[in-house]
Amino acid sequence: MKKVQNILNENNIKPTFERLSILQYLESGTNHPTAGMIYEAMRKKIPTISKTTVYNTLKILKSHDIIHSISVPDGETHYDVNTQVHYHFYCTECHKIYNLELDCPQLENKLIEGHKINNFHGYFTGICKKCLKKNNN
Amino acid sequence: MKKVQNILNENNIKPTFERLSILQYLESGTNHPTAGMIYEAMRKKIPTISKTTVYNTLKILKSHDIIHSISVPDGETHYDVNTQVHYHFYCTECHKIYNLELDCPQLENKLIEGHKINNFHGYFTGICKKCLKKNNN
DNA sequence: GTGGCTGCAAATCATTTGCATATAC
DNA sequence: GTATATGCAAATGATTTGCAGCCAC
Numbered sequence: 001m002k003k004v005q006n007i008l009n010e011n012n013i014k015p016t017f018e019r020l021s022i023l024q025y026l027e028s029g030t031n032h033p034t035a036g037m038i039y040e041a042m043r044k045k046i047p048t049i050s051k052t053t054v055y056n057t058l059k060i061l062k063s064h065d066i067i068h069s070i071s072v073p074d075g076e077t078h079y080d081v082n083t084q085v086h087y088h089f090y091c092t093e094c095h096k097i098y099n100l101e102l103d104c105p106q107l108e109n110k111l112i113e114g115h116k117i118n119n120f121h122g123y124f125t126g127i128c129k130k131c132l133k134k135n136n137n
Numbered sequence: 138m139k140k141v142q143n144i145l146n147e148n149n150i151k152p153t154f155e156r157l158s159i160l161q162y163l164e165s166g167t168n169h170p171t172a173g174m175i176y177e178a179m180r181k182k183i184p185t186i187s188k189t190t191v192y193n194t195l196k197i198l199k200s201h202d203i204i205h206s207i208s209v210p211d212g213e214t215h216y217d218v219n220t221q222v223h224y225h226f227y228c229t230e231c232h233k234i235y236n237l238e239l240d241c242p243q244l245e246n247k248l249i250e251g252h253k254i255n256n257f258h259g260y261f262t263g264i265c266k267k268c269l270k271k272n273n274n
Numbered sequence: 275g276t277g278g279c280t281g282c283a284a285a286t287c288a289t290t291t292g293c294a295t296a297t298a299c
Numbered sequence: 300g301t302a303t304a305t306g307c308a309a310a311t312g313a314t315t316t317g318c319a320g321c322c323a324c
Binding site: 071100114117122129 | 206208209224228235237250252254255256258259261269
């Protein structure tokens with residue numbers, strides 16, 4: 001908890017219980033939750049929390065570059081605390097998102113074909129190994 | 138028009154006027170339209186067309202791998218007929234999507250870390266060259 | 275006439291917004 | 300007390316669904 005406390009302090013974000021809990025939750029896992037998933041997880045700990053607070057918190061964390069949002073083809077925005085650029089794999093069957101170890105385009109040179117680059121996100125889609133096994137392929 | 142006619146025939150998709158027009162529209166440009174943009178463009182040609190037909194057509198084209206959907210952080214699904222894997226650049230200011238010439242991960246080896254790969258999409262985000270100029274940066 | 279398209283309207287679902295209350299310093 | 304955070308409810312906007320009419324073969 002110390003760590004997330006510090007992250008918020010360093011960014012001049014008031015460390016409320018809700019914000020600490022949400023960031024803690026994001027830091028503790030390697031899943032890439034949606035706002036809805038975060039809301040459901042938080043409710044177990046803070047039954048009175050509202051979706052508004054979840055969205056507000058995600059917005060402020062994102063604006064300070066503490067988290068990134070990733071877009072995959074399921075209509076929901078997912079969030080990731082791993083701010084290092086890396087590829088994802090999105091399973092079209094179970095909708096889980098995995099991190100991949102592949103080398104990524106470097107953003108050092110922040111200009112590509114005249115455009116100023118801020119960020120990169122790459123994802124593969126397909127069937128994950130668990131679903132492959134389940135379907136005994 | 139011949140070309141899109143053939144594409145639909147080869148895939149056993151009944152080549153209705155609406156479907157031909159939508160696919161023609163997608164084939165003719167390098168923009169990466171959303172369903173809404175396609176609907177608006179179609180209305181000029183077919184004033185009676187409905188959004189349902191646009192969505193239905195996109196769904197059937199996608200299921201035959203004639204088009205791909207791409208997800209960028211604007212909450213709308215964009216569509217792309219360029220089925221060759223390539224990177225995109227998404228401008229967070231004007232929301233335009235550009236194609237990039239960079240080399241992409243090859244999908245030949247269709248297994249990565251145990252997952253079966255069907256597709257790849259990578260996008261950079263930032264400020265495009267037009268918006269940079271407009272802001273005279 | 276039967277199956278498959280089309281199109282309207284309503285439903286759904288993620289996200290945003292307005293506002294009123296609560297909390298912290 | 301004032302600013303800021305929270306939370307409810309309503310609004311928005313993309314997409315989906317149910318259903319009725321229509322068209323082609």
